Structures are given as structure tokens and as C-alpha cells.
Amino acid sequence: MAELTKEQVLEMAKMAGLAPDDQRAEVIAARLGAVLQALSEVPDESVAAYQPALTFAPVVSPITNKETKSNE
Amino acid sequence: MSKTDLHYLSISDAAALIRAGELSPVELTQAYLDRIESLNGRLNAYITVMAEAALSQAHEAEQEIQNGNYRGPMHGIPVGIKDIIYTKGVLTSAGSKVLADHIPDENSPIVDSLHSAGAVILGKLNLSEFAIGGTIDHPYGTPRNPWNTDHTAGGSSSGSGIAAAGGLCAGALGSDTGGSIRGPAFFCGLVGLRPTYGRVTRHNVVPMSWHLDTVGPMTRTVRDCAHMLRAIAGQDPNDATTSALPVPDYAAFIDGGVRGLRIGLPTEMFDDDIVDGDVKEAIMRAIAVLEELGATSEDTNLPTSAGSGAVFIATADVDSAAYHSDWLRSRGDLYDWNTRTRLESASLEPAWAYIKAQRIREKLRQELLEALDKYDVLVMPTGPVAAPTIAASTGKPGGYYQGDRDLVRRRYTSPAPLAGLPAISVPCGFSETGLPIGVQIIGKAFDEATLFRVGQAYESATDWHTMHPDI
Numbered sequence: 001m002a003e004l005t006k007e008q009v010l011e012m013a014k015m016a017g018l019a020p021d022d023q024r025a026e027v028i029a030a031r032l033g034a035v036l037q038a039l040s041e042v043p044d045e046s047v048a049a050y051q052p053a054l055t056f057a058p059v060v061s062p063i064t065n066k067e068t069k070s071n072e
Numbered sequence: 073m074s075k076t077d078l079h080y081l082s083i084s085d086a087a088a089l090i091r092a093g094e095l096s097p098v099e100l101t102q103a104y105l106d107r108i109e110s111l112n113g114r115l116n117a118y119i120t121v122m123a124e125a126a127l128s129q130a131h132e133a134e135q136e137i138q139n140g141n142y143r144g145p146m147h148g149i150p151v152g153i154k155d156i157i158y159t160k161g162v163l164t165s166a167g168s169k170v171l172a173d174h175i176p177d178e179n180s181p182i183v184d185s186l187h188s189a190g191a192v193i194l195g196k197l198n199l200s201e202f203a204i205g206g207t208i209d210h211p212y213g214t215p216r217n218p219w220n221t222d223h224t225a226g227g228s229s230s231g232s233g234i235a236a237a238g239g240l241c242a243g244a245l246g247s248d249t250g251g252s253i254r255g256p257a258f259f260c261g262l263v264g265l266r267p268t269y270g271r272v273t274r275h276n277v278v279p280m281s282w283h284l285d286t287v288g289p290m291t292r293t294v295r296d297c298a299h300m301l302r303a304i305a306g307q308d309p310n311d312a313t314t315s316a317l318p319v320p321d322y323a324a325f326i327d328g329g330v331r332g333l334r335i336g337l338p339t340e341m342f343d344d345d346i347v348d349g350d351v352k353e354a355i356m357r358a359i360a361v362l363e364e365l366g367a368t369s370e371d372t373n374l375p376t377s378a379g380s381g382a383v384f385i386a387t388a389d390v391d392s393a394a395y396h397s398d399w400l401r402s403r404g405d406l407y408d409w410n411t412r413t414r415l416e417s418a419s420l421e422p423a424w425a426y427i428k429a430q431r432i433r434e435k436l437r438q439e440l441l442e443a444l445d446k447y448d449v450l451v452m453p454t455g456p457v458a459a460p461t462i463a464a465s466t467g468k469p470g471g472y473y474q475g476d477r478d479l480v481r482r483r484y485t486s487p488a489p490l491a492g493l494p495a496i497s498v499p500c501g502f503s504e505t506g507l508p509i510g511v512q513i514i515g516k517a518f519d520e521a522t523l524f525r526v527g528q529a530y531e532s533a534t535d536w537h538t539m540h541p542d543i
Contacts, residue, residue: 052430
């Protein structure tokens with residue numbers, strides 16, 4: 001993934017109605033860039049089978065008292 | 073018992089004395105108020121001290137107990153609560169200038185539960201701004217670690233950690249989105265429990281992330297933690313994520329020991345390139361103690377956990393950015409520099425990243441559930457290093473949150489929240505610099521009882537919980 005630049009951050013921020021100064025834009029570029037880089041390093045095919053969970057709370061069966069897995 | 077000993081009494085010991093009529097809730101509350109008066113200026117644990125209301129509650133508790141209406145182990149016990157939990161008629165600032173005038177007109181149900189249990193609320197505790205972590209300039213004073221005031225108490229439940237560890241309350245409530253209870257518990261030498269998502273209501277609690285937030289106790293002993301959780305846990309019609317599962321009497325199961333317990337040790341959490349030597353040594357000694365007590369352990373793997381820090385940021389911070397969307401654009405100058413930068417960063421996160429984070433999150437959750445099919449608990453460090461200095465953690469733009477280092481550190485506390493699982497940090501030693509170290513135990517959903525049982529077995533075999541900062 002190409003490195004995120006301060007200029008790109010300033011442009012996106014403007015469209016989002018935000019106005020970070022140069023110093024904040026630089027930190028945002030580094031911070032957001034690190035997160036995006038880390039996510040993009042995970043191969044898409046390795047997570048394609050995992051749908052985002054429909055519920056965030058653990059679901060416990062009242063019968064078995066065991067947690068069920070969302071893909072079951 | 074001398075007055076100077078009162079502030080480090082455990083909740084359990086104080087409760088026994090109160091029940092027997094040998095300790096007055098008023099005397100105990102006054103002892104904590106005196107200590108707050110003497111130390112809060114140095115430590116910045118409390119934002120608001122509710123002295124008058126606390127003494128009134130203590131008198132009421134005393135009267136009830138004298139009349140034979142003892143409610144249980146929290147009756148007459150003075151506690152502090154993080155300042156994101158709504159208190160009717162009392163400032164709930166969330167540690168921010170943005171909410172400097174926020175006086176709720178109703179309580180959080182958690183506060184009502186504490187009142188029902190007979191607890192005395194001493195006041196509202198300092199925190200990282202909006203529980204987001206990494207605050208550089210705390211508007212209500214820089215929280216200082218009672219073990220060494222040049223060091224951070226961790227975040228975001230900083231004041232909760234300081235107050236409980238420094239004897240400025242008998243126990244405290246914090247909140248944990250991605251480590252905000254367990255981190256300060258580690259740094260301050262406390263027991264800190266992140267409950268299962270859905271075990272404790274989040275209604276009338278200022279949110280950081282709707283998908284990850286939990287409220288839980290921070291105490292000086294494991295048994296105290298069990299007492300506090302029982303007081304606040306349960307279903308709440310105002311919070312659809314809360315579970316209808318009954319709340320056990322955790323303390324009734326706490327002395328069951330660990331014989332036959334199966335412990336998994338995720339190898340990703342013991343990487344010598346990441347974990348300080350003294351932290352790793354303390355954790356390995358803690359595991360050895362549990363084995364001596366009859367548990368067995370073996371290595372296991374959570375391959376996806378290595379990237380969990382980025383998944384956490386990509387998930388939680390987007391929730392925060394949505395919650396703060398209006399204020400960020402209309403009152404941005406009221407935020408701490410780092411909070412504002414972090415929220416603005418999350419505001420720009422592309423949709424593909426958010427959805428991919430949710431896919432990775434689900435993969436990680438499956439890995440954890442499979443590991444917990446095989447083991448009763450997973451054990452690992454709560455974090456890779458003991459508390460850094462305040463200067464090191466806040467002295468530069470971005471503070472704690474400098475790219476890769478932050479993402480690496482977060483891999484220790486992110487997996488449990490991302491999977492909705494409970495996790496506890498228990499004191500297990502000190503660093504070479506004399507700062508506390510904590511061991512983290514992750515358990516199955518709604519199985520806090522096992523976490524308490526393991527923590528209690530370890531605590532009973534060691535004396536870390538008897539050590540207090542010299543302040």
C-alpha cells in the first residue's frame with residue numbers, strides 16, 4: 001500500500017469538514033497510515049470466509065450453556 | 073485498628089468488621105475522605121469529591137446495619153467511580169473540557185446498583201479524555217502513579233487505578249474498551265476485571281465504542297473484585313446488549329482452586345523482542361505457581377492476535393469519531409491535542425478498512441473460542457512493559473500513540489474485547505524499577521467465576537496483594 005501523505009490527509013480532511021493543522025495532519029498520516037498498512041498486510045483471501053459478526057455480544061445457548069459461533 | 077490502617081483494608085475485611093459492628097461505615101468513609109484531602113493534590117485521582125453525599129450515605133448504611141438490615145459485602149463500603157458514569161446532579165466530565173458543564177439529570181443504572189448494594193460513593197475519578205487514552209494535557213490534572221509519581225498510571229481508567237492502589241477508596245469502577253481497566257490495573261498493582269461484553273450495562277455511560285465498551289471493577293484483591301462485579305452485573309432493559317443470564321455469587325466459587333485446570337499460553341504474547349525481560353520472568357513465575365497448585369499449561373497459538381492492535385483502532389476509534397462528530401467540528405479546540413488528532417484520524421478511515429477489520433476480528437474471535445474449547449483459560453502478560461514515565465508517554469506529539477509501537481503494545485489487551493470475552497489482570501511482581509507487573513487471564517464468555525477462581529488461587533499463594541505504595 002502506498003504511504004499516506006500529509007497532503008492527502010489535508011485533502012480528505014477538507015472533504016470531511018475537518019481542518020487539522022500541518023502538525024496534526026502529519027501525525028494523522030503516520031497514524032492512519034500504520035493502521036491501513038497493518039490491515040492491508042492481511043491477505044484478503046485469508047479473511048474472505050469470515051463475515052463481520054452480526055452481533056457483538058457473545059451468544060450463549062440456554063440449553064447447552066455453551067457459546068455458539070456466528071458462522072455455525 | 074488504627075485510623076492509618078483503614079485505607080488499605082480489603083473490601084472483604086472491612087465488610088466483615090462492618091457486619092460485626094466493629095467498624096463504622098462513617099469512620100471508614102471519613103478515613104478515605106481525609107486521605108483524599110491529603111493526597112489528591114499530588115495524585116490527581118479524583119475530579120469531583122462527593123464528601124457530603126458520601127458521609128450521608130455512610131450514616132444511612134450505619135443506621136440500616138444497626139437495625140439489622142445488612143445488605144451484603146458492599147454495604148457501607150466507600151468506592152470511587154470513573155467520571156464517564158452518569159451521576160444525577162453531579163458533574164460527569166468524561167475528563168474533558170467539552171463536558172465541563174455536564175450535570176446529568178439521572179444516574180447510570182450502575183450507580184443505582186451500587187446504592188442498592190449499600191455502597192458509599194466517594195466521588196468521580198480522573199481518566200484519559202473521553203476514555204480514549206493517550207491524553208497529553210489532562211484538564212483535571214495529570215494522573216500520577218502512586219508507586220512513582222513520575223510514572224503514568226495508565227489509561228484510560230487512570231484515576232480508578234490511582235485511587236484503589238493508593239488507598240483513596242476501597243475499590244473503584246473503571247471502563248475497558250481495549251484495555252482501560254487492565255492497563256491501569258497492571259501499572260498500579262491492582263486486580264482489574266474486564267467483564268464479558270453484555271455482563272454490565274453501559275446505559276448512561278459516556279461511550280468510547282458501542283461495540284466494545286464494558287464497565288468493571290478495580291480492587292486490591294480478587295475477592296473484592298468479585299464482590300464489586302456482583303453488585304453491578306445483570307440485565308438492563310435500557311441496554312439491549314446486556315445478557316439475561318443469571319449473575320452468580322462469584323465469591324461462593326472463588327476458593328475452588330486450580331487443580332486440573334488447563335491453561336493455554338499463546339506464544340505470540342511471549343515474544344522476547346516485545347516483552348521486557350522482567351515482565352516475562354514475572355509471568356513465567358506466576359504460571360509456575362499455578363502449576364504447583366495443580367494446573368497444567370501448554371503453548372498454543374493465536375496467529376491473528378499479532379494484528380489485533382490495528383483491528384482494535386480501526387473498530388473502536390471509528391465509533392468514537394462518530395460519537396464526537398459534531399463536537400469535533402464545532403468545539404474541536406476544547407479537545408486535548410492527542411484526542412483530537414486520534415478522532416480526526418479515525419474520521420478519515422475508509423470503509424474497506426473498517427469492514428476488513430471486522431472480518432479479521434471475526435477470525436480472531438474464532439481462534440480464541442477454539443483455544444478456549446481446549447483450555448479453561450489463556451494466560452499472558454497484561455502488557456509488555458511496566459508503567460513508562462509520564463514524560464515518555466506524553467512528551468511529544470502523538471504521545472503514547474506513535475504508529476507501530478502503539479499497535480504492537482495493543483496486541484496484549486485487544487483480543488479479549490474484540491472477542492467479547494472477559495479478562496482479568498492480577499498483580500504478579502515488580503519490575504527492576506520497582507513498578508508493578510500484572511498477569512492477564514482470559515476466560516470463556518460469562519465465565520468470570522473461573523477467572524476469579526484462578527486469580528484467587530494465585531493470590532492466596534503469593535503476597536503481591538499485600539504490598540502498597542509508600543505515599
